[in-house]
């Protein structure tokens with residue numbers, strides 16, 4: 001990675017912002033020069049850790065956005081603040097990298113996308129959404145198989161994400177904002193579900209949605225001790241069934257909590273072959289997590305055959321053959337490399353996230369209205385939930401978007 005300079009500020013210095021800093025660690029050109037959080041002790045601890053001087057620590061994002069030596073802003077606040085703050089960042093003429101989900105509703109995601117179109121024309125700013133599943137060799141290899149026709153006519157995808165009992169902020173040690181409706185908007189569907197939906201929609205070439213049904217549940221009584229006086233207000237389980245143009249069908253299930261040991265596999269079925277999304281066993285060079293991998297099921301000489309694609313090793317081979325892919329394994333590196341023109345393309349995470357929000361919204365609306373939802377109803381039925389006003393100890397922020 002070259003070291004062309006990109007000067008970055010952060011809005012939100014909570015848990016996930018530290019992961020972003022790890023992501024930037026391999027991009028020496030990224031200079032994080034300022035940070036903003038309304039929680040002053042959290043902000044100070046963060047700035048002390050990363051060497052941000054006193055005069056570059058902000059409790060009011062507007063002051064940080066006035067600086068003309070900042071080119072890009074990394075937005076790490078909770079869901080219902082993504083649109084208000086990302087629009088403010090782009091309006092200030094700065095590139096914006098926003099955490100997932102793009103927003104808690106399709107309506108808000110569309111507002112952010114429209115703002116990008118406007119400010120991109122006016123001042124060339126770019127918008128990216130954190131989408132780690134797009135930056136996996138598993139995703140690239142599956143997409144290649146689909147695009148090259150190795151699976152034949154692709155007609156069905158099963159998309160699952162399973163946690164037996166791990167509702168963030170409740171059973172895991174994260175912010176309770178994850179299950180606060182006003183701040184997060186929604187639960188399992190918009191937290192982990194969007195990662196898996198985005199991955200599949202990207203692999204399938206962002207197919208045009210036709211209709212969708214869905215159900216969302218919150219049934220498992222949270223422990224009073226873990227709630228600590230808070231209320232659990234979002235879904236812990238979501239499922240959906242969607243049809244796309246041409247009949248392509250997608251089945252989806254995402255759980256933060258379910259009394260079940262497994263809910264099946266993510267896979268794509270085509271007329272000539274199918275791929276199942278798996279994990280490689282740990283190996284030297286692999287990151288501390290199991291490497292997402294693939295099994296290919298097809299026929300040869302009339303016989304069924306199963307091929308282990310071993311994505312961990314294939315990623316090294318791929319990088320040798322197609323060096324650009326080394327900029328495609330990490331959200332932040334990819335964004336930095338694209339903005340500093342070290343690669344001449346960028347995965348359109350803002351478009352993928354918008355389409356993901358559309359399907360997710362269809363699932364949520366179907367659950368709420370208890371009926372199937374047609375694609376053309378989503379624009380009309382989706383209602384914004386993004387915050388217009390935020391009261392803080394530093395004053396009240398009125399968001400204009």
Ligand SMILES: NC(=O)c1ccc[n+]([C@@H]2O[C@H](COP(=O)([O-])OP(=O)(O)OC[C@H]3O[C@@H](n4cnc5c(N)ncnc54)[C@H](O)[C@@H]3O)[C@@H](O)[C@H]2O)c1
Nearest residue numbers: 012013014015016036037038039076077078079099100175
């Ligand atoms: N924690 C994770 O494991 C994780 C993983 C992936 C994505 N995310 C996403 O990241 C986002 C943030 O999650 P988190 O776990 O870091 O939450 P967090 O609560 O730890 O951090 C959010 C921070 O935003 C600050 N904030 C709120 N309003 C602000 C404002 N107007 N200006 C500046 N700062 C403000 C809060 O004070 C807080 O410190 C969420 O959208 C979540 O979906 C989190």
